[in-house]
Amino acid sequence: MLVEGIKSRPIYSPLVARTGTLHLFMADGEGAQAILDLATTASPGFFERAHICYIPRAAAGRGFESALQALNPAAFYVGPTVAAALPRLAVELANAHMGTQIYLAGTEGMIGQAMVVALAAGVDQASIQREHRGSEARRVQCVHCKGITEDVTTQPAKCAHCGLMLLVRDHYSRRIGAFQGVCVDAEMPGTAPDPEEAFR
Amino acid sequence: MTKSADRTPKIDVRVTQIVDVTSEIKRFRFEPTDGKPLPVFAGGAHVVVEMEDGDTLRRNPYSLMSSPGATDAYNISVRRDPGGRGGSMFMHDRVTVGSLLRLSHPVNLFPIDRRARKHLLFAGGIGITPTLAMMSELARYGDAFELNYAVRSENDGAYLDQLRNTYGKRVSIYRDDQGEQIPLTTLLAAQPLGTHLYVCGPGGMMNWVLSTAEGLGWPAQNLHSERFLAPPSGSPYEVRLAASDLSIKVGPHQSMLEAIEAAGVDAPYLCRGGACGQCETRVVSFDGDLLHNDHYLTDDEHAGGQKVMPCVSRFEGRELVLDR
Numbered sequence: 001m002l003v004e005g006i007k008s009r010p011i012y013s014p015l016v017a018r019t020g021t022l023h024l025f026m027a028d029g030e031g032a033q034a035i036l037d038l039a040t041t042a043s044p045g046f047f048e049r050a051h052i053c054y055i056p057r058a059a060a061g062r063g064f065e066s067a068l069q070a071l072n073p074a075a076f077y078v079g080p081t082v083a084a085a086l087p088r089l090a091v092e093l094a095n096a097h098m099g100t101q102i103y104l105a106g107t108e109g110m111i112g113q114a115m116v117v118a119l120a121a122g123v124d125q126a127s128i129q130r131e132h133r134g135s136e137a138r139r140v141q142c143v144h145c146k147g148i149t150e151d152v153t154t155q156p157a158k159c160a161h162c163g164l165m166l167l168v169r170d171h172y173s174r175r176i177g178a179f180q181g182v183c184v185d186a187e188m189p190g191t192a193p194d195p196e197e198a199f200r
Numbered sequence: 201m202t203k204s205a206d207r208t209p210k211i212d213v214r215v216t217q218i219v220d221v222t223s224e225i226k227r228f229r230f231e232p233t234d235g236k237p238l239p240v241f242a243g244g245a246h247v248v249v250e251m252e253d254g255d256t257l258r259r260n261p262y263s264l265m266s267s268p269g270a271t272d273a274y275n276i277s278v279r280r281d282p283g284g285r286g287g288s289m290f291m292h293d294r295v296t297v298g299s300l301l302r303l304s305h306p307v308n309l310f311p312i313d314r315r316a317r318k319h320l321l322f323a324g325g326i327g328i329t330p331t332l333a334m335m336s337e338l339a340r341y342g343d344a345f346e347l348n349y350a351v352r353s354e355n356d357g358a359y360l361d362q363l364r365n366t367y368g369k370r371v372s373i374y375r376d377d378q379g380e381q382i383p384l385t386t387l388l389a390a391q392p393l394g395t396h397l398y399v400c401g402p403g404g405m406m407n408w409v410l411s412t413a414e415g416l417g418w419p420a421q422n423l424h425s426e427r428f429l430a431p432p433s434g435s436p437y438e439v440r441l442a443a444s445d446l447s448i449k450v451g452p453h454q455s456m457l458e459a460i461e462a463a464g465v466d467a468p469y470l471c472r473g474g475a476c477g478q479c480e481t482r483v484v485s486f487d488g489d490l491l492h493n494d495h496y497l498t499d500d501e502h503a504g505g506q507k508v509m510p511c512v513s514r515f516e517g518r519e520l521v522l523d524r
Contacts, residue, residue: 019415020416098392099388101417
């Protein structure tokens, strides 16, 4: 379970098949299972108007690709990384019309980045469905160098860009889709505690 | 001289121009009597116009249609409604150039969402008035917008030539007597992502536009509408105001709110049309039927009998006690 009570964190809830003219899905890792679960209750023909973009990441080799493909979506794309898939999402949204439903499922890092793209396309954040599945690793922005470190599992965590030891705060930025990391030993450099696993 | 204890700030205005827009619609220009600039407002705002009609103090909400930047005068348009309670007839038949009226400050329950990529406006009949102020604002910002305006006929449609001349292709007019209909489904399906929809008009049209959009998957966040209800008439009844320790009578053509005000009790209100929720009042007890006419409270709240919106709702039965 994700940590409860973080006011700035998006609210995640199970994906529900909504009425719409086009259904855009983006999922990574175990997020595929959220789409497969939705498929058990979706009306016949639902996936004829669905586009699925899937990034297997840590769940590669578990058969999710073939299971998603078996839903026969109108378009199906499997990508190597979230970064490679985001520009595809931006193009799809630029060509999309009102009535398009957006479904995001998987890690918080992927959901946050896809949200940034969707908000930039003019979609209201309340109308995007998000379901968290899989790793609770955090995407963290270092407040000092502004570099973003993906898949942070420890507390504190080393900034992959400037090397400072960061306290990963429960402060989520919707604008950049990341948690805030602040130097943990600024007053006495070198006194940071050893990193311990905090986000599995 | 006002007959109520309403202590909210008011604006005293003089009517400086009355224009016959169509056979049923007149436009009124209000200028402040003290010569000071009027408060600025945003497209979609309305004012409540107070009319002293003999012993009756009428208060009707009207959308501001003038340019939101103009502080020298406000314009409203009023359609005469012979079947109504008399406010529009008072404006048409009794108000003349030079008449003094009192306005509330502008209130906006129908604002533009500036985050929209495009604004898709729908108006039916006199519902065009808030849309005029909105378009003037959107044009100034350089925002993308489009108006679809349904009227009975060329002659009955207000501001048709002005709209065509000012906004050209951004305005589509549909004349009912020519068999012209808004191609709603096609139109809605073709809108780019991030479009916000605004509708003001008769109830049937608003339901049609909003339910069609919902059926196509438009999210609630992108749908905006405004509809003022006129307080319906009914049988007279009595209300006990517990906090004021008063018993008042509500006449057949009077609203509960108007009766409370006439008794000298200061009751909050904004829209006076069942839309905003400002006049929400706690029901202490009742023995009879609460006739809820607002579209602010939820169905559960209507059934619960704990709250009432006195601006449009009525009562039938033995006794109603309000916490007012």
